[in-house]
Amino acid sequence: MEMNQKEIRIGFYVCHCGSNIAAMVDCPDVAKYVGTLPNVVLSRDYKYMCSDPGQELIAKDIAEHKLNRIVVASCSPLLHEHTFRGAVEAGGVNPFFFHMVNIREHDSWVHTDRKEATEKAKGLSQAAIARVAKHKKLEQKKVPIHPDVLVVGGGIAGIHAAMTLANAGKKVYLVEREPSIGGHMAKFDKTFPTLDCAACILTPKMSAVGSHPNITLLSYSEVTKMSGYVGNYDVTVKRKPRYINEDLCTGCQDCISHCVFKEPKFADEFNENLSKRRPVYIPFPQATPQVVLIDPEVCLNFKRSVLTDKCKKTCVEACGEKKAIDFTQKETLLDIKVGTIIVSTGFQTFDAKRIPQYGYGKYPGVYTALEIERLVNTSGPTGGHVVLRDGKTEPKSIGIIHCVGSRDKKTNRWCSRVCCMYSMKLAHLLKEHTGAEVYNFYIDMRTPGKGYEEFYDKLLEEGNHFIRGRVGEVTDWAFTKEEEGKLVIRVEDTLAGYVRRIPVDMVVLATGIEPHSDSNDVRRLFNMSCGSEGFFLERHPKLAPVNTFNDGIYIAGCCQGPRDIPDTVAQAGAAAAECMALIDKGHIEQEPNTAFVLADECCGCKSCLPLCPYTAITFDEALGKASINEALCKGCGTCVAACPSGSIVQNLFDDEEIFSEIKGVLAYE
Amino acid sequence: MAELLRTIKYESDRVKGFGREVMSVPGCEQLESCIQCGTCSGVCPLSIYMDSTPRQVMELVRSDFKNEVLHSRTIWLCASCYACTVECPRQIRITDIMYELKQRAIHEGVYPKKFPIPVLAKEFHKMAHNHGRVTENWLATWMFLKTNWLAAIGMWKLGLGLFMRGRFSLKYEGIKRKGELARMMETVDNIDIDKLTDVKPKRKPAH
Amino acid sequence: MVKYSYFPGCSLKGTGRAYEESLLPVMKALDIELEELDDWNCCGATAYMAVDEVKACVMASRNLAIAEKLGHRELMAPCSACYLVLNKTKHYIHESPSVHHVLDEALKVANLSYSGNIPVKHPLDVLVNTIGLDAIKKRVKNPLKGLKVAPYYGCQIVRPYSTFDDQYNPTTMDRLLEAIGCTVVKDFPLKTRCCGGSLTGTLPEPGLLCSYIILKEALKRGADVIATVCPLCQFNLDGYHDKIEAKWESVRIPTVYFTQLMGLAFGMNERELGLHRGFIPMKPLPAAFAQPVAT
Incomplete structure (x- = not known):
């Protein structure tokens, strides 16, 4: 505490941020004003404080002017607090004798009056000068990183991330909610713009995941609980019963052909309900793991009653000596420990019924794009023969x-x-399969990607029609003879300037990407944030696109926002690299802005316990006192504000610091 | 040789500020975000007969082509079915914008003469204004006399049919307190609504 | 006995009087009392709005203020255009402070005031969602078995201020008609398509085409009759068959108010329900419910 007794010597810097701040705030004027405040020894304005010369300036000034407190008024602490703390430390001062004022996001970017914005910058800076004088010396703590990684979601993002990590020698748990990994990509027929077969490029990766010694594949499972902190996460995984012992099943599928249901009778989700499956099934031929499962909702064994007992257990008979079928299987919980987590839970497609004027669910000739993916697929419901729902008519x-x-x-x-x-x-594939006349109705064509515009050219050359206009409605009432028995698309051809009615046999709805309906649960589970749309929020849209606000938890793929396969794979690789950066370093430094309990003053009321979003507070029944686990505490301050006896204190936010800051801002007139 | 019309537009053809003005009217603000997708035209049951599609009208407004818009028949063909308004992906209240344009066209007297729709609107307005209520058969009669009295003769059969079925009122319907309504309208005439932009909301919406 | 304030609107006193003639007895039979607003005026409808939207709202607000004088009862407006304008005015009152200010000033000179909170309801909404289909079924004496009805909602009760049904595929009337025994044309695709509105009277071709399309499709789907909820829709679909026939083809199918069908099912007299006022008579009526039943 000897630093505290010394004379306070503050250095103040106001950053122009190019013109980001300087255009709205008179920086030299701010510097001039702050220079008159008590304890301020030096006050400067500078074009880019975050630049190397800017940082060096701080270190140099500390030495020359014997500064022991630094305040920088610039952008958000989220961006550069770390940078400036580093500069302060380089100058030989404890990095927590530093405070940052946000005059960009909180001031120059949101105001339009230069004079008032300048006044506001002065007020905010004055508050910081008052506060920094009360700062105390703090030390960062090192936390070790557990080397295992959890990947949540086994689509192409999860698969790629898991493979990258496993190939680097890290142990990975890959949790997938569905019976097989593969995600949406496994349902696709071809991939744009190269038109290579989705299965041909995906299934080798899937089986590599299945057989990789470093990957523990937990399919048909969901994460139900996560606690801990970066480097040390405790995760509980719920394993749903398949009624098949995964270790014993060889994937021979004899049970399927021997099921008492001679004909498949139940909607096949993998084929978007365009075909049927039996109660015992494998989602698709290349499913990973190659293990069947039983659907208890429809399997007769689960519907036994005294009166009707049609189940002959022919599947068990067919399985024979392998004895893989186990009707007694129950849901189990598995606890695992990991250091880092990648969330790659993907997306759901928009429910086309929400736009009733397009007739999905009402007219059989209306399909979603995902249904068409299955319909054109050789292993799809019709073996790749594109026919309408009647099973025979080819669309013209x-x-x-x-x-x-x-x-x-x-x-x-x-x-x-x-x-x-x-x-x-799909236009290309449908034309190839049927020779039909294909119309695309678009608002704007968006083809920004390698080879994408060239693909558009190819489609135009193939004679596909492109009509710029958002379709008004799809109806089944005919006005002219050519419309009889057809679905009629009414649209404005905005380029030709005519409203048109176009009769077709088949309508394909290009449904969009949206967050999973339960994405909010997942968000809460992993303490992440969501944007207003419901996609998981990255730490920085440009510079930290796979990081979340929760250290050690990364996101990849469409759960963060809509994207295509190449971008998803790139993101998955980036997330894997972020994990490895932590694992290979072995530890991280933890922010010291944590809260602690003044044991003497704690009255043991327990009101803080349920409030902590990170479950960092425990209660010692013997002593009747609460205590906070520093490693778990994220410094959110909830308990500090809630404590009725005022016995919880937070580093960097103690009463003295906060009241000084308030006094500082109020002192400015 | 047929007469050729100049179709190129110069900046001087724009009435700068017109679009802004329309978009500042309550209910018309969303036009700013139009992406010209054409949904409005796609769903409009009357677009069959329009000279400009509703989408084009929206763009003409936004681009300050005041004369072109106010002379367009499209605004008069709008039957206020609100299909465009509920389907617009940008939640632009196209029907309300059409109303705004109709009001401006009538105000400036630029609608096609003898074009029956604005005449009906004006007659309707006059009758409701003077009597407090509207008597439909007299309204139609006045409209035809002012636009195309020959057409009125063509309507005799419909009129007779209505009369036979007791649906034709010979008398003018009206309210008792006509003076009260007139005073209310006079009050409105004396308020310049454009100067009221600073009036603060009085209460929160009921729902 | 449930009590509603009642705003008939000009049409129900003129060309659409059959609507009122059937609405009043049907409501009475269901124990609903309607109290007509004293000295109500034109709602400020569609055509008026084209000339002066603010004054249209002033017209509407006078009615709303008169309704408020009767206490905070719900206001029933059977005409779709009135329903829309009254609701639109409410909407403006809440949304635009300047419009609100003008309305307040105008009402002041008439010693009226309006708080903005009187719910404006369409009888279809009241019947199905407040009274309920069970109560209606109880009143049915002659279920209209075998009568195939195309339910036609038109525009303005569902758009844009629809509060009681889906904007794209309303089903309230479908359910009501089924409750009184009718067979309903399922998913009638034109149920909310415009009838032509006031255009039919001004520019015949576009207006008539709108009506023609609806009539043709209803016939094609095997309907015996079209049921409407709006006097203008009824007039357009019923009044211009000669002209439609001259222009395109004969698509003669009667168009009646849903309340007329309810009246028939309740055993009321055809003439009392104003069924004789239609141009295309709803005949032959199936024998089962053609007989007037003493009530």
Whole structure:
């Protein structure tokens, strides 16, 4: 505490941030004013404080002017607090004798009156000068990182991240909610713009995951609980019963052919309900793991009653000596310990029924894009033969409606990024399969990607029709003879300037990407944030796109926002690299802005316990006192504000510091 | 040789500020965010007969082509079915904008003469204003006399049919306290609504 | 006995009087009392708005203020255009302080005031959602078995201020018609498509085409009759068959108010329900419910 007794010598710097701040705030004037405040020894304005010369300036001034407190008024502490603390430390002063004032996001960017913005900058700076004088010396703590990684979601993002980590020698748990990994990509027929077969490029990766010694694949499982902190997460995984012993099943599928249901009778989710499956099934031929499962909702064994007992357990018989079928299987919970987590839970497609004027669910000729992916697929419900729901009629004319549930304030405001491209891919495939006349109805064609615009060219050359206009409605009432028995698309051809009615046999709705309906639960589970749309929020949209605000937890793929396969894979690789950076370093430094209990003053009321979002507070029954685990505390301050006896104190935010700051801002007139 | 019309537009053809002005009217603000997708035209049942599609009208407004818009038949063909308004992905209240344009066209007297729709609107307005209520058959009669009295003769059969079925009122319907309504309207005439932009909301919405 | 304030609107006193003639007895039979607003005026409808939208709102607000004088009862407006304008005015009152100010000033000179909170309801909403289908079923004496009805809602009760049903596929009337025994044309695709509105009277071609499309499709789907909820829709779909026939083809199908069908099912007299006022008579009526039943 000897530093505290010394004379306070503050250095103040106000940053222009190019013109970001200087255009709205008179920086030299702020510097001049702050220079007159008590304890301020030096006050400067500078073009870019975060630049190397800017940082060096701080270190140099500390030495020359014997500064022992530093205040920088610039951008958000989220961006550069770390930078400036480093500079202060380099100058030989404890990095927590530093305070940052945000005059960009909180001031120059949100105001339009230069004079008032300048006044505000002075007020905020004065508050910081008053506060920094009361700062105390703090030390950062080192926390070790557990080397195992959890990857949540086994789509292409999760698969790629898990493989990257496993290949680098890290142990990975890959948790997938569905019976097989593969995600949406496994349902696709071809991929744009190269038109390579989705299965051909994905399934080798899937089986590599299944057999990799470093990957523990937990399919048909969900994470139900997560606690701990960066480097030391405790995770509980719920394993849903497949009624098949995964270790004993060889994937021979004899049980399926021997099921008492001679004909498949139940909607096959993998084929978007366009085909049927039996109660015992494997989602698709290349499913990973190659293990069947039993659907208890429809399996007769689960419907036994005295009166009707049609189940002959023929599956068990067929399985024979392998004895893989286990009807007694129950849900189990598995506890694992990991140091870092990658969340790659993907997306759901927009429910086309929410736009009733397009007739999905009402007219059988209306399909979603995902249904068409299955329909054109050789392993799909019709073996790749494109026919309408009657099972025989080939469509002669097809309309593909873009932006269904995208760019629409009534449903989802955002552009889903992939629909233009996948619509063109489907247009190409449908034309190839049927020779039909294909119309694309688009608002704007968006083809920003390598080879994407060239793909658009290819489609134009193939003779596909592109009509710029958002479809008004799809109806089944005919006005002219050519419309009889057809679905009629009414649209304005905005480029030709005519309203048109176009009769077609098949309508494809290019449904957009949206967050999973339960994404909020996942968000809470991993203490992440969501944007207003419900996609998980990255720490910085440009410079930390796979980081979250929770250290050690990363995001990849469409759970963060709509994107295509190449971008998803790139993000998954980036998330894996972020994990490895932590693991290989072995430890991280923890922010010291944690809270602690003044044991003498704690009255043992326990009101803080349920409030802590990080479960960092425990209660010692013997002593009747609460205590806070520093490693778990994130410094949110909830308990500090709630404590009725005022016995919880937070570093960097103690009463003296906060009251000085308030006094400082009030002193400014 | 047929007469050729100049179709290029110069900046001087724009009435600068017109779009801003329309978009500042309550209910018309969302036009700023129009992406010209054409949903409005796609759903409009009357777009079959329009000279400009509703989408084009929106762009003409935004781009300050006041004369072109106010002379367009499109604004008069709008039957106020609100299909465009509920389907617009940018939640632009297209029907309300059409109303705004109709009011401006009538105010400036630029609508096509003898074009029956604005005449009906004006007659309707006059009758409601003077009597407090509208008697439909007299309204129609006045409209036809002012636009195309020959057409009125063509309507005799409908009129007779209505009369036979007791649906044709010979008398003018009206309210008792006509003076009260007139005073109310006079009050409105004396308020300049454009100067009221600073009036603060009085209460929160009921729902 | 439930009590509602009642705003008939000009049409119900003129060309649409059959609507009122059927509405009043049906409501009475269901124990609903309607109290007509004293000295109500034109709602300020569609055509008025084209000339002066603010004054249209002033017209509407006078009615709302008169309704408020009767206490905080719900106001029933059977005409779709009135329903829309009254609701639109309420909307403006809440949304635009300047419009609100003008209305307040105008009402002041008439010693009136309006708080902005009187709910404006369409009888279809009241019947199905407040009275309920069970109560209606109890009153049915002659279920209209075998009568195939195309439910036609038109625009303005569902758009844009729809509060009681889906804007794209309303089903309230479908359910009501089924409750009184009718067979309903399922998913009638034109149920909310515009009938042409006031255009039919001004520019016949576009207006008539709108009506023609609806009539043609209703016939094609095997309907015996079209049920409407709005006097203008009824007039357009019923009054211009000669002209439609001259222009395109004969699509003669009667168009009646839903309340007329309810009246028939309740065993009321055809003439009392104003069914003789239609141009295309709803005949032959199936024998089962053609007989007037003493009530």
